[in-house]
Amino acid sequence: MTDKSQIHLLDDPTSLKSWLKNNGQPAFRAGQVQKWLMEGRAEDFEAMTNLPAALRNELAENFAIWTSTIAKHTVADDGTEKLLVALADGGRIECVLLRDGDRRTICISSQVGCAMGCVFCASGLDGVDRNLTTGEIIEQMLKLQRLLPADERLSHIVVMGMGEPLANVDNLMAALETASDSDGLGISPRRITISTVGLPTAMDKLTRSNPRYHLAVSLHAPNDRLRNQxxxxxxxxxxxxxxxxxxxxxxxxxxxLTFEYVLLGGINDSIEHARELAGKLKGRPALLNVIPYNPVVGLPYSTPSQGVIRAFREELEKANITIKFRKRKGDKINAACGQLRRSTPPAISIELPTSKSQPASD
Ligand code: SF4
Structure with a gap:
């Protein structure tokens, strides 16, 4: 944890380089520190044994590696693991590690709470507190990587935990740079998905700056009348x-592109909705990712029946829309789509990427 005079190392990778330069240390020390952190082998500077002891002490005085702590660690039978992370200011967020064959996918949060107000989602129930810093986003990645054995690496990232990622686009982009950098976590941008409710100004910023990531847009309704609700x-x-x-x-x-559609029993799951949705998506090079709703304690929505889900799917397939239904993982530990809360959660479940990189909620 930091004291006020310390710099959060993960928040600004350039700060270490400047400090080394100003203190007469060789520049290659920054690379050594980075390697220890990204490979998950060092919890603190003391463990970085290829650095001189005096330098390790000085770094520990001036820099904090971690600003958050793990408040709770939950493991499901299917291998899904969820961390409740306590931030330095008392905020709480969650992040999840999912195992699917060789894939090691993490789902991370971008804000404390969420301001978008999707009516079926637990994350936005109390509004938004603040954006996560770049360092807090990277800390989630590193904490989850440290759950893996030494011979396993993270393979995919989905930014669809708590918060609207594009409402925090600058801090998120800086964190994803570290995730995708060969000196960082080395995860291909093609395996990183940003899931958004759809904020055109921020989407355009992303388009202008660095369109290397996979973008998933959560629609949830085929027309404005229903989507407004x-x-x-x-x-x-x-x-x-x-x-x-x-x-x-x-x-x-x-x-x-991927378009996400949470299927809510009796709300947006009719044949007419499927037809209207097909009309919106027709001709677009897109995958439609349908997520049967994960019930949230205290919210009045339900999962559609298997028959309704099948009929919805068949209608879209008739229109030649590429469609995928997401596998459910983590339900038992409340780690699925749209159910993360910023306080100690009653129930969450995270939906997991299947083939490409399918996010849960945005
Ligand atoms: S579904 Fe995503 S955008 Fe909507 S309130 Fe939940 S976290 Fe926010």
Whole structure:
């Protein structure tokens, strides 16, 4: 944990380089420190045994590696692990490690709470407190990587835990640079998915800056009338503007888009909804990722029946929409889509990427 005079090392990788220079230390020490951290082999400077002891002491005085602690660690029978992370200011967030064959996917949070107000989601129940810092986002990645045995590495990242990632686009982009850098975690940008409710201005910023990541847009409704009710932020935006921004991202990145659709029993799961959705997506190089709702304690929504899910799927397949239904993982430890809370959670479940990189909630 930090004291006020310490610099959070993970928040600004350049700070260590400047400090080394100003203190007459060779620049290669920064690379050594980075390697210890990214390979998950050192908990503190003391453990970095290829650094001189005096330097280790000085670094420990001036820099904090960790600003958060693990408040709770939950493991499910299917190998899914969830961390409740306590931030330095008392905020709580969650992040998840999912195992699926050779894949080691993590789902991370981008904000404390969420301001988007999706009616079926636990994460936004209490609004948003603040954005996570770049360092706090990277800490989630490193804490989850440290759960793996020495011969395993993280393979995929989905940014779809608590918060709207594109409402914190600058800090997130800096953290993903470290995730994808060969001197960082070395995860290919193609295996990193940013899941958004659809904020066109931030989507365009992403398009202009670095369209290397996979983008998943959560629609949840095929028309503005219904989406305004389910995703209140839509009142100020509208589906067509979001689709246009998604198209611009595709034009620049060449990465096939994913559209997410949480299927809510009796709300957005009819044949008419499927037809309307097909009309919106037709002709777009996109995957539709459908997530049967994970019930949240205290919210009045339900999972559709198997028959309704099948009929919804068949209608979209008839229209030649590429569609995938997400596998459920982590339900038993409440680690699924749209159910993370910023306080100690009653129930969460995280939906896991299947083939490409499918996020849970955004
Ligand atoms: S579904 Fe995503 S965008 Fe909507 S409230 Fe939950 S975390 Fe926020």
């Amino acid at each position: 389910l995703v209140p932020v839509n009142n100020k935006i509208g589906i067509d503007k979001i689709l246009a921004a998604a198209d611009r991202y595709f034009d620049m990145s060449g990465r096939r």
